[in-house]
């Protein structure tokens with residue numbers, strides 16, 4: 001495990017090859033807690049899609065690498081009072097979880113580009129975890145589809161800690177169908193992290209969010 005991140009990226013992409021023969025899969029490398037120099041290193045190896053979970057760390061990294069023309073994905077909880085700031089630099093918002101958040105994204109100066117958006121679904125029974133409960137999914141997806149600030153692209157979820165990830169991702173695949181019934185073009189499924197991406201792929205994931213398997217362990221703290 002002393003390989004350079006670019007070496008681990010290449011190894012990961014090789015493992016993804018089979019899945020990509022069946023359909024396009026976007027690999028989002030999650031660089032949270034790592035310095036912008038790591039983003040540069042992976043960009044130099046040809047990678048374009050990166051993800052972060054916390055503002056303003058995410059903004060600083062996006063600005064520090066602005067010359068590279070990368071695609072930034074915001075995958076953490078979006079606070080209403082910071083959402084419009086995040087939408088200035090994040091190309092894809094993976095964590096839309098309430099109508100109030102959509103309201104917040106629509107307010108203000110109207111100078112932001114329309115952003116790709118995924119509705120995050122909570123696959124656990126714990127309302128404290130991120131995402132909208134499955135029974136609120138349709139209403140929220142309709143709200144996003146009607147928004148001029150966002151383009152509804154699909155769903156996102158994190159597998160529960162206490163359940164076999166394959167079972168949870170199977171549920172997510174069915175929820176994704178419901179969203180496609182609302183907006184047929186919304187066919188993205190953001191699911192799968194370092195430990196469970198194979199199960200996510202089996203159940204239709206189109207976007208993997210991979211941190212440690214490529215970046216190595218995150219620096220402590222922060």
Ligand SMILES: *Cc1c(COP(=O)(O)O)cnc(C)c1O
Pocket residue numbers: 030032053075076158192193194195209210211212213
């Ligand atoms: C950190 C994070 C990831 C990546 O997790 P790894 O286990 O390091 O691959 C994926 N999704 C979200 C929402 C995250 O916060």
